[in-house]
Amino acid sequence: MARRLILLGAIVVAAGAAIAVAVWPRGGEPVLIPGVHPTRSAPLLRDGSGVTLVPGMTKWISDRSPVCQFGKGIAKEAQLPSWCREVEATGSLFQQWTANRKSPDSSAGASVIVLRLETHQQAELLLHTPGYTGIDAHDFTPLPQAAVNGGIAGQREVLPGMRQLRFEWVAGSHIVEVNVWRPGGRLRVDEAESIARLTQPA
Numbered sequence: 263m264a265r266r267l268i269l270l271g272a273i274v275v276a277a278g279a280a281i282a283v284a285v286w287p288r289g290g291e292p293v294l295i296p297g298v299h300p301t302r303s304a305p306l307l308r309d310g311s312g313v314t315l316v317p318g319m320t321k322w323i324s325d326r327s328p329v330c331q332f333g334k335g336i337a338k339e340a341q342l343p344s345w346c347r348e349v350e351a352t353g354s355l356f357q358q359w360t361a362n363r364k365s366p367d368s369s370a371g372a373s374v375i376v377l378r379l380e381t382h383q384q385a386e387l388l389l390h391t392p393g394y395t396g397i398d399a400h401d402f403t404p405l406p407q408a409a410v411n412g413g414i415a416g417q418r419e420v421l422p423g424m425r426q427l428r429f430e431w432v433a434g435s436h437i438v439e440v441n442v443w444r445p446g447g448r449l450r451v452d453e454a455e456s457i458a459r460l461t462q463p464a
Contacts, residue, residue, distance in 0.1 A: 304351035304377065311436070311463045312357040312374040319359040319372065327356035327375045349388060352435075353378035370444040376463045377437045385432045389413070395430045395439070402428070408451050410458050413438075417451075425449045429458040436463040 306326045355376040362369035379385045397416035408415040413431025420426045426443040438461050442454035
């Protein structure tokens with residue numbers, strides 16, 4: 263599954279070199295901007311299922327998250343992988359945090375995505391499905407030593423000079439994804455880990 267880097271109030275979806283964007287209007291369904299499949303949204307989880315406070319950052323988006331998002335050219339149900347068509351999430355939450363609301367595209371930030379499935383076994387199976395997390399993509403470098411809560415972790419350069427770290431793990435029947443980035447290459451692994459550990463889905 264191609265996953266998300268959050269910038270400029272939108273979701274930037276990387277699938278190899280392909281990029282697509284989905285924008286969430288307040289109180290509405292995601293707007294399709296070519297390449298994003300918006301029909302798999304699950305009901306909104308309470309905000310406390312994500313992160314309630316990130317030191318030095320402000321939360322400026324809190325909404326539902328689609329189960330499936332892909333790169334350009336994949337917008338039909340028939341083109342989605344079988345696991346994506348079969349997964350039924352019972353709840354979802356997407357949060358974006360930024361260190362500078364006036365200039366979020368050039369400041370440090372974090373995104374939190376929580377999907378609640380029906381069982382713990384379903385969550386574990388989906389987390390370890392090839393292609394789901396994006397950490398096995400060619401542009402990610404796995405960081406198994408940085409994984410939190412028994413999950414997986416990886417890093418990549420999403421823009422010149424901007425490093426992103428991604429953490430994913432299973433908590434009960436939830437799959438949690440936390441992305442942390444900072445321009446200038448100054449992001450430390452332990453700093454990103456500390457932000458990921460703030461997520462306590464319930």
